[in-house]
Amino acid sequence: MAHCYQLSINEREEISLGLAQKFSKNYIALSLGRSSSTICREVNRNTANGQAYRAVKAHYRANKLTHLARKSRKMDINLPLKHYVLEHLDQLWSPEQIAKRLKILYPMDMAMQISHESIYSYLYVLPRGALRKELVKCLRYHHINRRIHGKSRQKSC
Incomplete structure (x- = not known):
């Protein structure tokens, strides 16, 4: 059933x-x-x-x-947000730091806010290649695969 x-x-x-x-x-x-x-x-x-x-x-x-x-990811649509995130990843900021800074800089602009999990998922969904390798190297832990953190929900089927 x-x-x-x-x-x-x-x-x-x-x-x-x-x-x-x-x-x-x-x-x-x-x-x-x-x-x-x-x-x-x-x-x-x-x-x-x-x-x-x-x-x-x-x-x-x-x-x-x-x-x-299946719409596009927020960082693909919002180029200023993408530029900010990639620039700060290049400066070795963590996705958590970037997400918190964006909330401080843009408290009323939801388009310029993103969660750290969304940043991680954006990086790890990129196709394997030079760009992905380069961006993953910017992270503190250079894991090739990502385990999603947070509450896990089990599907009933």
């Missing part, structure tokens, strides 16, 4: 048909082999103002949101 992938267009059509036939969300979930919370979230996310659930619209919206989630 535990699936770890997005709903397909066929599953969305089944949800739409089930709702049109006045089946409960629990019944639809059982028939699809999905969690009832998945179906509830899907229906709530894609119905508004008393309108009926539409599978094609829901699928289009899900695909659109998936592509938006």
